Amino acid sequence: MEIVLRCSSCDASYDGVVPRWQCHCGGYLDLSHDVIINRQEILSGPNNIWRYRNCLPLDPDASIITLGEGMTPLLNIKGFFGKAKIKADYLMPTGSYKDRGSALMLSQLKAWGVEKIIEDSSGNAGASVAAYSSVAKIDADVYIPAYTSAGKALQIGLYGANLIKVEGTREATTKAALEAAVSTFYASHNWSPWFVHGVKTLAYELWEQLGFQAPESVIVPVGNGSLVLGLAQGFSELLFKGEIKKLPKIYAVQTAACDPLTRAFDQGLDTAVPVIKEETVAEGIVSAEPVKARGILQAVRRSGGSIISVEEAEILKSLKELIKLGFYVEPTSAVVAAALLQLRRKGIISAEAQPVLELTGSGLKATDKLLEYFKF
Template sequence: MTLGEGRTPLVPLTESVSAKLDFLMPTLSFKDRGAVMLAAHALRLARAGGLDRVVADSSGNAGTAVAAYGARAGLDSLVYVPEGTSPKKLEQIRAHGARVVEVPGDREATARAAREAADAPGTFYASHVYNPYFLHGTKTYVYELWEELGGRLPDTIVVPVGNGTLLLGAALALDELRRQGLTDTRPALVAVQAEAVSPLAAAFHAGADDITAPAPARPTLAEGIAVPAPPRARQILRAVRETGGTFLTVTDDQIRTAQRDLAKRGLFVEATGVACWAAVSAAPPRPGLTVVPLCGAGAKTGLVS
């Protein structure tokens, strides 16, 4: 079932900031961590009978990962994406044999269409948002950090947040490591959103426990985290607060600058994937070691202009 996902390098960017190169995953994004879990579970259900196809919704990377691991498992996959999704991501999804349905409207409209399709008999909804198996894949990000740092954790873990699957997986791993007695520290979780679509950041800084209304769906280069109404908003806000973390936002200009800066360092990362480096570069330094993920390869979207 595996495609060799995980074990991505951790490399220093500065004396106090290191980057986890998750764009080196098999489908070139961190979503492989969760997709392998969804596909393995779907395959078990298929072998038990009654499952004919897998349905997913995505702005690109999760759909690609589900398509690839679905192909690996021998399952038919149907991926719903918003109109305007990167042509390179659509090409990658189709290359794995999945059928693509482009949905007029935003990311929320796409999710609704996929959930309706998933109601059909014999369908497995491979949701990276709702399915708990996905988080048990993304949590391996933090377990790898613990191993790579010799049985300790960084002081700050910065993650991009749209639907929050990497952040929630990280929070799950931090809780498990403490319960298992493998660490007595709790890194601060710092969440990064695009300034154009930042409902969670607004709620956090207003002191709210949840978002009160969807954010306007404004265009942004960070399309992968442009989620106007994250379904797990309450859990995400609680996880950040419990670790003493915070929310940061980045502009498209900061994303452009960060992408070029990383490219000059030898790392070509897609626009959404550079958001954390853009945020950390602009914010006052935090004490100790900070780790940022570089979540998707630049080949998926090209150099932004």
């Protein structure tokens, strides 16, 4: 399989044969490869993301690292936000959508013969990478901010990864991981183009679950942008292959406590606007300096959607309402419901429309955070 890695900054290109996570110039790498879409093959494939294997950048002979991730329910719901389709990605093996990316990234790392990796995460990606590393029998050092939910830290440790807690900001955690990555392969979900291609299976699943049609719009949380970039990649491939007629609108949601991308979007910029972070219940999307800001902003604009911010009070209110509907999600996931209310209030999404709400992470992992806000 021919894989081309192209630098987002200097346009240098590489093949995918040698382990690499960054361009020599420091830019991040985008990946392109041959995609084969055959509906009959997809329909007869396994009931997980590997039904799209011919659409994924992995050698056909390579072993796959899997926990059966994908094909999560897509439900029609009428709730406090009006009509919507709920994509229940919190029902994944490790309790978050990140498993889509980890399954493909770890499969590629295994195919390369990498024996030890470093990852840094605010929690969910760390847990996911730890789980798939354990399955792959690859040693993993996972760096997390000291403020991360105890449940997520416990999960990472129990999967068998070496857990390194870093005091200070999310950016301090990345810095510590990068320093250690001088001697060990940096398998960052924020840098790896394979991670994005794993997440693109969300676009393929929505297309298949809607009877091989694109949704009109999808609302996702955005911090470092793997959902935005994964959806954009998947829908672009489907459009290029003639499987859909137009790109769905992507609405990406930040917390007002940390919204460098919303500010950049509003100001028409193509790089993130520096912000001073405040406390937030939506810890999963706290990223003051998203590496792929340019790509995220381009993807959202190209789709015809927008990036918006929601306030803490709106997030907590939406979280309670979502859980009452039966969706036991973590606070970060609730930003999409709060955003839909806002988009309807502003007349951007009509009452008749049925946008997809991507629910990203399980509430069972965030018990200690939830207890800070709710008591019974």
